[in-house]
Amino acid sequence: MSTSNIKLAFIGAGGMNREHAKAFADIPGVTLAGIHSRTRSKAEALAKETGIPLVCDTIAELHEKTQADLLVIALPEMSIRSVAEIAFALPWTILMEKPPGKDLEEALGLEALAQIHGRRIYVGLNRRFLGSTEAVLNDIHSRQEPRFIRVEDQQSLETARMIGHPEEIVQRWMYANSIHLVDYLRSLCRGAVKKITPISRWNPAAPAYVLAAVEFESGDVGLYEGTWNGPGPWSVTVNTPGRRWELRPLEQAKFVNAGERALNEVPQTDADKNFKPGFRRQAEEVLKAMRGEPSRAPTLASAIETMRMIAAIFEVA
Structure with a gap:
């Protein structure tokens, strides 16, 4: 593999691969090489829109004709x-794309399959790369203070x-969609998980509120609050003795310093303005990993650790 010219292929012709194609195409040295989708007409439409030169009928043909270095898979969970x-x-x-499997059991099966073939797998946890998230990370990493997330x-x-997900995925919706929020606990807190304590338990027969405390070996503490089938925000707050951060919406970072009342807003990055938030920076980190450079690109093993946390919070398999 040339480290200066990365050939990129895609499986899936939905909106997520459209955004991945835009993000990767903006990086010098990346060539969009080909795409495969179960529905050829959709692949042809996305190829025309994004400048992908080749549409293939099978995955084997996609690899043979593109000799791609990197494959992006963005598919419904059941596929x-x-x-x-x-x-x-x-x-x-x-x-x-996340989640890497419909549930923890399937994700572990994919990990075993990757190990059999010696394959390097990364997972698209793009909210780790929002400009807002990175502003928080840069700040809290610079100060050795306890964290409450x-x-x-x-x-x-x-x-x-209503949006068409099969019931098998609906019943596993904590893996399919809550992974966006639960992953913040792992990416913002330090060390391994020490203990997870469900407080208000998941009731699949009557989903309402789920509350769980997560303790880390570093001393950091996280709290997950889920409102199911009721109104509520997606938000993250990060409390340290010196500064309190708030992400609400997740793409917008604001902070208050200790001893002050002023709310300071961090401007959105150009990468998040011009691309689906987090995707451009995520693409950079994946390419760094491919070149053997230090990288924050989430591995399959890292995503599975987040799925283990989901399983423990919801007390599901």
């Missing part, structure tokens, strides 16, 4: 396993059904 069984056997690095999640199973 992931069958595609991975073919794609993981071919010699390319892979970036998968609170995440507020809101989900609607009826909305999930």
